[in-house]
Amino acid sequence: MSETITEPLLHQEPEAGATRRMTLNMGPQHPSTHGVLRVVLELDGEFIEKARPEIGYLHTGIEKQCEALNWQQVITLTDRVDYLANLSNNLCYSLAVEKLLGLEVPPKAQFLRVLLAELTRINSHLVWLGTHALDLGAMTMFFLTFREREDLLRIFEMFSGQRLMTSYIRPGGLALDPPRGWEKPVRAFLEDFPSKIDEYESLLNANPIWLQRTQGIGILPVEEMLEIGITGPLIRAAGIPLDARKMTPYSSYEKFDFKVPTETGNDVFARYTVRMAEMRESLKIVRQALEGMPEGPTRAEAHRVVLPEREKMKTQMEALIYHFKIVTEGIAVPEGEVFQVVESPRGELGYYVVSDGSGKPLRVHMRTPSFGNLQGLPNLVEKRQISDSIAIMGSLDFVLGDCDR
Amino acid sequence: MKRFLRRFLLLDLLEGLWVTFRHQSPDQIATEQYPSERPAVSERYRGAPRLNVHPETQETLCISCNLCAVACPENLIVVGSVRNPETKRKDLVHFTYDLSRCMFCGLCEDACPVDALELTQDFELASYTREGLIWDRQALEEGPRPTQYRQ
Numbered sequence: 001m002s003e004t005i006t007e008p009l010l011h012q013e014p015e016a017g018a019t020r021r022m023t024l025n026m027g028p029q030h031p032s033t034h035g036v037l038r039v040v041l042e043l044d045g046e047f048i049e050k051a052r053p054e055i056g057y058l059h060t061g062i063e064k065q066c067e068a069l070n071w072q073q074v075i076t077l078t079d080r081v082d083y084l085a086n087l088s089n090n091l092c093y094s095l096a097v098e099k100l101l102g103l104e105v106p107p108k109a110q111f112l113r114v115l116l117a118e119l120t121r122i123n124s125h126l127v128w129l130g131t132h133a134l135d136l137g138a139m140t141m142f143f144l145t146f147r148e149r150e151d152l153l154r155i156f157e158m159f160s161g162q163r164l165m166t167s168y169i170r171p172g173g174l175a176l177d178p179p180r181g182w183e184k185p186v187r188a189f190l191e192d193f194p195s196k197i198d199e200y201e202s203l204l205n206a207n208p209i210w211l212q213r214t215q216g217i218g219i220l221p222v223e224e225m226l227e228i229g230i231t232g233p234l235i236r237a238a239g240i241p242l243d244a245r246k247m248t249p250y251s252s253y254e255k256f257d258f259k260v261p262t263e264t265g266n267d268v269f270a271r272y273t274v275r276m277a278e279m280r281e282s283l284k285i286v287r288q289a290l291e292g293m294p295e296g297p298t299r300a301e302a303h304r305v306v307l308p309e310r311e312k313m314k315t316q317m318e319a320l321i322y323h324f325k326i327v328t329e330g331i332a333v334p335e336g337e338v339f340q341v342v343e344s345p346r347g348e349l350g351y352y353v354v355s356d357g358s359g360k361p362l363r364v365h366m367r368t369p370s371f372g373n374l375q376g377l378p379n380l381v382e383k384r385q386i387s388d389s390i391a392i393m394g395s396l397d398f399v400l401g402d403c404d405r
Numbered sequence: 406m407k408r409f410l411r412r413f414l415l416l417d418l419l420e421g422l423w424v425t426f427r428h429q430s431p432d433q434i435a436t437e438q439y440p441s442e443r444p445a446v447s448e449r450y451r452g453a454p455r456l457n458v459h460p461e462t463q464e465t466l467c468i469s470c471n472l473c474a475v476a477c478p479e480n481l482i483v484v485g486s487v488r489n490p491e492t493k494r495k496d497l498v499h500f501t502y503d504l505s506r507c508m509f510c511g512l513c514e515d516a517c518p519v520d521a522l523e524l525t526q527d528f529e530l531a532s533y534t535r536e537g538l539i540w541d542r543q544a545l546e547e548g549p550r551p552t553q554y555r556q
Contacts, residue, residue, distance in 0.1 A: 069478050073512065076508060140424070161447065161511060179448065203424055
């Protein structure tokens, strides 16, 4: 960051006769930067000549902290990386550790993971839609989406005991069996939600203000997007069906029938359309997971990895010994390194995990979608007005916790 | 022409207003009147910790195995015990739980082999001081004692 402060961008003396440019700090407390993003804008009147996002205000050292914790304790930190899509992060880390262990998760756990990951996607898109529309002046959306999000958070609370920091998906399966009566709220949500999406679209799709502020804004050439490493709904709105769920199926995604929605508009409106379509597709996946839910255990048969069932642990000496060993020493993950990719609501989320054979990871690195997507911001807002930059930033849908780790 | 008419007659606006208006009906209210109307948290809710005692003898169930302290990612549990020379068991002397650093992940609860430590459904944990959030054995067994106000 010190490098950018000495940059001439900030201390540029206006030349005599030249138009005076103004340097303006947007953020880190600006409400439309959704967190603590600071954008240094160089302005020519109302137009942005140059923009530079300054990240690092939410750097919490999660990657380093992972090295100090046991394999199973790291799960609590992965929740906090992307706090709007915590189950995707749980899933990615668990898949990476399972890959190292060579562990196969029972089909029921896989289906439940898919179900929860897709509900997380809807949850995250609802927050995005609410805040994005709020930034552009459509305040009603915020209330409507947050009301539906509440239903989802209740489902997450029912499963895991927490609304946001779920820590529900663990290496080897799930933390607990699904609660009794879990299907009822999920089915109720599936029943209600399609009409709610129609309601959102009836509010926005014909809204002239919304259309004028989103259509034809925030266009970046596709080649440039690919160079920067933009993934997720942004690249799909540019017409490229890049989706880790289709390309490298994990957690039995290959058994599900779903489409990868794409658009060719490549503007803010196209990203909105793609995300709305994705919510519909997610509902389809949730329904399929619910209908085709296999029977069986939700945790793998691996006594060195998964905590034994409580009944067994209280009655069998061997199970109790493994219980003590797992808690005190951690899971013994074999030496090696692995990179696992999942499709988080924001794009391609990757966990690079290195093990030295001990009870703690040697290195956990996250390739987070927000970081990649945010790199497109300078090019996207160049030569646009400040008000457009709000729409563009909203369409990028970054989470600063995800970006800074 | 149709589009022009729609815009001229403000039909888009009226449609939007109608959606907003529909949500005025009393059965659409999502707000909870918090202190008088408490939310029902789920069965598995991870809230205030409790150290369970035997319902008849009132003796603690904790066997001072220290597993919860080891399992905690934040190292906020401190278990103190002395070896009893007669029974050859560890007797619990003190147990502190620092709620100011707790993130309610529930790993301690999972680790406890005798179901002594439990995260309950109690979610009202506010305290006026930082020290008030460090719960000792008594607070963990009996539950917190919030300040009572009378009018």
